[in-house]
Amino acid sequence: MLTMKDWIPEKPFIFPILGALPHIACVDSTACLHLSGKACSACRDACPFGAIDFEETDFVEEIHVGGILLATGFDLSDIRPLLHYGYGIVPDVYTSMEFERLASSTGPTEGKLVLKSGAIPRHIALIHCAGSRTEALKSYCSAVCCRYMLKFAVLAAQKQLNVSIRVYFSDWCLPGKDARDLLTKVLGQGRIQFCRMAEPDSIEIFQKDDAIGIRWKDSFHRVQDEICDMVVLAPAMTGAESASHLSGCLEVPMDADGFFGVDHPVKAPVSTLREGIWVSGCARGPCDIADAVSQGQAAAGLMVSRLIPGKPIRLPACVSEINPDLCSGCRICLGACPYGAISFQESQAVIQEALCRGCGTCAASCPSNAIVAKQFTDKELTEEILGLLKKNDLT
Numbered sequence: 001m002l003t004m005k006d007w008i009p010e011k012p013f014i015f016p017i018l019g020a021l022p023h024i025a026c027v028d029s030t031a032c033l034h035l036s037g038k039a040c041s042a043c044r045d046a047c048p049f050g051a052i053d054f055e056e057t058d059f060v061e062e063i064h065v066g067g068i069l070l071a072t073g074f075d076l077s078d079i080r081p082l083l084h085y086g087y088g089i090v091p092d093v094y095t096s097m098e099f100e101r102l103a104s105s106t107g108p109t110e111g112k113l114v115l116k117s118g119a120i121p122r123h124i125a126l127i128h129c130a131g132s133r134t135e136a137l138k139s140y141c142s143a144v145c146c147r148y149m150l151k152f153a154v155l156a157a158q159k160q161l162n163v164s165i166r167v168y169f170s171d172w173c174l175p176g177k178d179a180r181d182l183l184t185k186v187l188g189q190g191r192i193q194f195c196r197m198a199e200p201d202s203i204e205i206f207q208k209d210d211a212i213g214i215r216w217k218d219s220f221h222r223v224q225d226e227i228c229d230m231v232v233l234a235p236a237m238t239g240a241e242s243a244s245h246l247s248g249c250l251e252v253p254m255d256a257d258g259f260f261g262v263d264h265p266v267k268a269p270v271s272t273l274r275e276g277i278w279v280s281g282c283a284r285g286p287c288d289i290a291d292a293v294s295q296g297q298a299a300a301g302l303m304v305s306r307l308i309p310g311k312p313i314r315l316p317a318c319v320s321e322i323n324p325d326l327c328s329g330c331r332i333c334l335g336a337c338p339y340g341a342i343s344f345q346e347s348q349a350v351i352q353e354a355l356c357r358g359c360g361t362c363a364a365s366c367p368s369n370a371i372v373a374k375q376f377t378d379k380e381l382t383e384e385i386l387g388l389l390k391k392n393d394l395t
Contacts (some may be wrong), residue, residue: 019106032090067276067303072243074282077138077236079131091116093231103155113159121229123253124156129170129200130233138236145234146173150186170197184388237286251340259285270299272357273338275355318358318375326370336365
């Protein structure tokens with residue numbers, strides 16, 4: 001069967017990144033004869049699935065949904081402000097994502113580890129915690145870097161038989177029952193050396209003649225100088241920058257590192273502060289693929305269980321309510337509610353009970369005492385206290 005590649009020599013159909021999912025082709029409009037005004041329909045005639053429609057145009061569609069799952073992925077933190085890592089200054093200093101692409105069989109070098117000059121690297125340095133676990137950039141640990149850097153060490157050793165690899169680290173983070181086995185496997189590789197730094201940030205990378213110089217402090221705070229041909233940095237994982245607009249339009253708060261906040265890290269780890277919106281994977285924090293899949297399945301399960309047709313949604317018994325006669329319309333409660341359950345209609349605040357979690361923040365912030373939390377009114381609490389005092393004969 002003929003394919004689009006056989007029919008069209010100019011190849012207007014491209015895959016942005018081979019191997020990425022979904023594996024869907026895109027049209028390069030600069031190479032497409034039809035989009036250039038010429039009479040050509042070779043690709044449409046060759047496609048056995050009828051997937052090409054020249055008449056289709058861009059359109060905006062509004063849909064109504066009962067739930068939203070935020071799975072926006074991650075970015076790597078920008079390591080360029082930390083000049084001592086040499087990224088963007090010293091040639092052949094890569095981030096982990098760039099090295100992953102370089103080592104891929106569908107990458108720019110078809111999986112061959114070569115320097116920008118075309119030479120084969122003899123010494124490769126893998127730097128853990130580049131800008132992580134330090135107040136200089138990111139104070140947290142991404143929890144997955146140690147494992148993929150060990151994978152890089154094994155991968156580089158397999159691809160280049162004469163290469164030596166040095167792994168610079170200050171501490172190990174290897175959660176999970178299989179991660180330690182990976183470290184044990186790497187420790188058995190004679191060409192892979194481990195160099196323990198005094199602190200995560202106690203290293204400097206600079207140009208030294210035709211090589212890359214590395215100056216670092218070991219665990220005894222002694223300064224060591226070494227050279228290599230290629231450096232791979234493991235920066236911290238941050239929330240996807242492209243997801244920031246979702247935080248505003250969905251009113252789901254983000255933390256300073258670009259991750260969506262969850263309702264409760266233990267009791268509701270995939271639920272956001274907004275009812276009907278869930279979050280999974282690196283949208284809520286750094287995690288590996290297995291954890292991202294588990295969180296996605298958990299969020300999907302919660303979403304489906306809430307959207308069964310005809311199934312009533314149970315509301316908390318302690319939702320707040322507003323006395324319209326006392327509401328002054330100051331709107332303080334709108335900003336105080338973390339769940340976005342209060343709206344302003346006809347000069348008065350209105351609580352949507354389906355969104356309210358009964359936290360009582362609005363009641364505490366209302367200067368007119370117009371809001372009370374059901375089951376927790378002043379009268380009810382006073383009666384409870386008096387009852388306890390009477391029971392203990394303290395009145």
